[in-house]
Amino acid sequence: MISRFDRYLLSQLMMFFGFFALVLVSVYWVNRAVRLFDQLISDNQSVWVFLELSALSLPNVIRLMLPVAAFVATIYATNRLAxxxxxxxxxxTGFSPFRLARPVIYFGLIVALMLSVLSHFLVPMxxxxxxERNLEVSQNVSSKFLSEGTFVHPARGITLFIGRIDQTGELGDFFLSDRRDPAAEVIYSSKRAYLARSDSGPKLVLLDGQAQRLDGATGRLSLTRFENFTYDISSFLAPRGSRWPEVEELPTAQLLTADAAALSGIGATVEQARFEAHDRIAKPFLPLALALIAFAALQGGSYSRFGLWRQIGQACGLFLVLFLLSNLADKAxxxxxxxLGLSYLVPASGMALGLAMLAWAGRGRRPGRSGREALA
Structure with a gap:
């Protein structure tokens, strides 16, 4: 049974956790969404593509921000109650620091469960x-070329300009500069053009135009007029075909059981797969460690009329140390x-440190019995 105090403190923690998670995820997500918006708009993608890609990146953003939100929520709630x-x-009334920390442990386990669902299911999917959508966007010929009245650079050494685009899809006042070959630069221009699909890839069909070729060695300029000319644009497009999955996309069970032969097909190693799997298992327990440390830090020390700023600073310092150690352990x-045991080292060390700080905060306190029974 959860006591009245546990329900009260847990509700406070969850309320502040929801608020700070919303703020942190929004700030981080908007910062990434602005860069994504600029990139997609420059590639002439629609707003719907931007919204879809932004929504697909949201689970990973939430996974990154939840531990920070859990730490900040514990600091804020504990400081407010104090x-x-x-x-x-x-x-x-006789509650020891360990008894007071029980709802904090419940809170940390709830956040750990959320992170586990994200890490094992939502983020890989x-x-x-x-x-897949990024690959489809990169292979979208229309988004790369059909930009009216502006110079675009779909590939290195290629400059393209379309004066107008009719409702039928016909391109007017077409200009293309091909400088990929250092020995010769070729400029194609035509009054009309259109895109055509073929088995070998998309083609540009130019009508009533000319091709100017500048020889880099001799400096001679040759001019060729044509009524129709087909230009192959598939050479500077992203290659089509099936996409090999990345390690981060595979299910956790497959990462734990896949052998070297199966992983070599996607360009991954057994070490990478095992690390990804154990990292998904261990990292969800980091919020529990951070919540314990935050709560225990604010329980220690004597009363001060200036508040708990010294204890809050100590908790923030330990927070930074844990994240630094986590990054070092991941690299190793x-x-x-x-x-691979290093993946579990930081969460386990953090929880042990939190429990030790609770024990230190409870030194010299003698819990009573009647007060606890009255509020339990």
């Missing part, structure tokens, strides 16, 4: 779909199967 003397009352364990 400033309003609610924690002081609970301590006076969204990444797979996002990479990424390429070696014998160091």
């Amino acid at each position: 400033s309003e003397s609610e924690l002081v009352v609970m301590q006076a 969204s990444r797979a779909r996002l990479n 364990a990424a390429g070696r199967t014998d160091l």
Whole structure:
């Protein structure tokens, strides 16, 4: 049974967690969405494509921000309860730091469950779909070429200009400069042109135009007029075909059981697959460790009329240290199967540190019994 105090503190933690998660995810997501919007608009993509790609990137953004939101929510909720003397009352009734931390543990486990669902299911699925849509966008010929009245550069050494685009799809006042060959630059211009599809890829059909070729060695300029001319544009388009999945897109069970032969087909190694799987298992417990450390840090120390800023600073310092150690452990364990235990080191160390800080905060306190029974 969850006591009245546990329900109260848990509700406070969840409320502030929802608020800070919304703020942090929104700020991080909007920052990425602005860059994505500029890129897609420059490629003449529609707003619907932008919304779809932004939504597909959201699960990974949430996964990154939830541990930070859990830490900030614990700091804020604990500081608020302390400033309003609610924690002081609970301590006076005989609640030890370990007893006070019970709803914090519940809160950390709830966030860990959310992160597990994201890490094992939602993020891999969204990444797979996002990479597929990015490939489709990169192979969209219309978005790369059909831009009226502006110079576009669909590939290195290629400059394209279309004066007008009719409703029938005909291109007017067409200009294309091909400088990919250093020995010769070719400029194609025509009054009319249109895109045509073929088995070997998309083609540009130019009507009533001319081709100017400048020889880089001799400096001679040759001019060729034509009534119709077909230009192959598939050479500077992204190659079509099936896409090999990335390690981050594979299910966790497959990452744990796949052998070297199966992973070599997608350009991955056993070490990469095992690290990704164990990282998905271990990282969801990081919010539990951060919540314990945040709560324990604010329980330690004596009363000060200036508030708990010193304890908050200590918790933030430990937060940064944990994330630094997590990054170092990830780099060390990424390429070696014998160091996969490092994936679990930071969450386990964080939880042990939080429990040790709770024990230190409870030194000298003698819990009573009647007060606890009255509020349990």
